[in-house]
Amino acid sequence: MRTSTPVQPSTFLAAVALAAAALVPGTAGPAHAAAGPPTLGACATGQLCLWAKPDFKGTRHTYELSTLDINSCTALPAGTSAQALTNRTGRPVTTYQSAECQETGEFQTYPGDGVWLPQSPYQVRAFKVWER
Structure with missing residues (x-):
């Protein structure tokens, strides 16, 4: 017989966020959070x-x-x-x-x-x- 345990909403949301981060390359883990987006080289029009x-x-x-x-x-x-x-x-x-x-x-x-x-x-x- 199988029983289920209710999942707290905060636990569920954390799991969803973790799963979503795993789907986007380079976004999982604390190292990415500190890195920030890449900086583009400054170059004027023309x-x-x-x-x-x-x-x-x-x-x-x-x-x-x-x-x-x-x-x-x-x-x-x-x-x-x-x-x-x-x-x-x-x-x-x-x-x-x-x-x-x-x-x-x-x-x-x-x-x-x-x-x-x-x-x-x-x-x-x-x-x-x-x-x-």
Whole structure:
């Protein structure tokens, strides 16, 4: 014979909250509560911003759409690379592993309507801004 014990409302709500947290990746446990949401890199409208380190850290290189040659390869300063980027140019931007914008290495195009990429899958050494 099976008997059931009544569950207190506060116990039930705590169990529901714990189960819901387990369904959302990265939200369970006290470590997440202290971490807070990720911070996006500051980058103004009309700019392409590239950071030397992931998560929008390290040296930032900022390029204004008004000063860039559209459809032309722009290399980052010699000896530097980027691992995070924000595209707020309003135009598609392709980033390249190659400093010459060669497609023999890795490359990826990001739309210009506001993209925040905290970690590129490769070292970005050059980019091209495209017509819409």
